[in-house]
Structures are given as structure tokens and as C-alpha cells.
Amino acid sequence: MNLFHQILIPTDFSLAAWHAVQLGLRLIAPENSRLTLLHVFPSGPSERSGDLQLMEGLRKQMDDLCQTLERSQKKKIQPVILGGEVEGEVLKFIQANAFELIILGVNSNGVDNEPGSHISGIIAKANAPVMVMPNVINETHQVS
Template sequence: MKNILIPTDFSENAWNAIEYALRFFSKSSCNFYILHVNTSEVSRFQEQVSTNDDTIVSSVVKSPSKKLLQQTIKRIVKSPYLSDKHRFYPVMDNNYILNSIRKQVTEKKIDFIVMGTRGASGLNNLAVGSNTGNVITKVKCTTLVVPENAKYVSPKEIAFPTDFSFFYNVETLQPMADIIEANHAAVRALHINKKSTDLNEDQQKTKNF
């Protein structure tokens, strides 16, 4: 059973990432955790705590985000890509995005994070905000980034960019191996060398592995 975390800001880009994930993992038994991080409430809480105002507690509970998250789950249930292998769990957190995602990854033993992007600039404009670049580089979890308006096509060839300087253990490669097996896909290792030099001994060992 795979555990998949999908952060959402309730935008259409975020919804596209959800539908993409449903199709991408259609052959796998999965728990999908649909996470909305309410960063605005964190800022309000910090501002009001300094003035000893406890009314923030009730406003957090009554946040309209909870209703939007419930509506998202209902929309998923009506999706034509729904599978009986999938289970869905709404998660709300009043926190900073990076901290919240790290917490969910640890507590729920997340295998994949799926996130949507806006526009051609990629990592800097993700559906959950500008912190997503940090999620990809600073959260120890495999992350699938879905470009804006991307439509799912079963992968038949997977590019694996590498300079062979990092040794990939079995645990690191397992998520990609699962995707390859599920889709009967081929993998192509892509190495780009700016200079016409041979691989060093360590790089050659990694390549052979």
C-alpha cells in the first residue's frame, strides 16, 4: 500500500495534479492524503498571540478551508478516474508549508508527494506557492511534479538524468522501479558532459551499478 501526499490550494492546477495522480497510480493500492496548509492562520495567530488575543482559536476552527477541502474530496469521489484500490483522507494544518509537509511525510510514512505547477517557469511557481522548490530539495521524499495543463499518458520511456557522481542505493531507486514495472516502461540514463573527459573510477562504478 502506497501513501501519497497531495498538497492543494484548491486551484485548478492543484486539481489537475490530483487527477494526474489518480491515473498515474491507477494500478496501485494507495492511501491519498489531500493536504491543505493554511499559512494565513499561522500569521494571524502569531500577530494576535502577541496581544494575548485567544479568539484566533475559534476562527481557525471555522476556517472556510475545511469546507473547500471536503468539497475537494467529494469531487474526487465523482472523478471518472476513481479506483476501488484508492482511499482518500483530507488533512488540514495551520502551519508553514515546508514544516507541514515534513510532518506529514514522517507521521504518515509518505512514499510520494504529488504537486502541480503553474506556467513554464516550473519549480518557482508551484500550485502551493513559492516554497515548493524547497519541498523538492529539502524534504526527503520522492516528488512528482505535474506541469500546468499536463494530461496523463502512460509512461513508456523514462529519462534518468545523472552525472554518476552519486551512488543510488536500492531504496532510492525503488520508487522509479515501481513505476517502470507497473507501466512496462524503459529507462534511459542521461549523462551530459560539458567537457570531453572520461568518467572517474567512482562514476564508472555507479554507472555499472
């Protein structure tokens, strides 16, 4: 199997995003590679101090997650936290970097696997292949 050297996984910390992370860990090459986890905190033009505190908490959570995964998986994982309009910030980040693969998790509150508008927009405008992980996974196809 060909492995990738640059993978992006936008995450909202949902179960579907966790499935995407697990798949990304299996698809990333063991050496000279980087898996990037990106979280976009939805914020408007005037960030309130509460938003900044929440973003700092998310940054620490993301750093801790990436460090834990790096230690257990022995792979380079880069955490990125941005603020702004989710789809637009994800697309700007994709355009500014040379990713070979983007893995998105469908987060529909566990109801179904219908991709939302963010996923549809990213698929339509991304400059790299996009893989979509289902939120609801059939037991015979579970990601481990």
C-alpha cells in the same frame, strides 16, 4: 505500470494542484492504498477567529471534494487541513508519514512553470520521491 499505495498531494486548490490530483488518481493502486490531499492554511502564532472560520470552511470544502472523488473514483482519499507556515508544515507531515510519492503542482498564476520556493524546499528536504506537475500544460500533454 507499478502503482503506489501512499501518495501525498499538497494542494492550494489551484489548476496546477488539480492536475496533480488527477495524476495521483491514475497512479494510486486500486486496493489497500490512500491518496492524501493536504492543504496548509498560512497562519501565524496567534490565530484570529476569522482564520478559524476560514479554516473550517476549507475543511468542509476539502471533505466534500474528497468524498466526491472517492465516490467517482472508488479510491480512498484522505483530506488533511493544517495551519502554519506552508513549507514547514508540509515537510513535517511528510516526515511523519510513509509516503511513496509526493506530487506537487506548480502554481505560478498561469504565467509559467517556474517552481517557487516552497516547491524547491520540499524537493530538497522530502524523504520520498517528488513529482512536479506543470501549471501550463502543452495541449498534447494535457491531464484528463
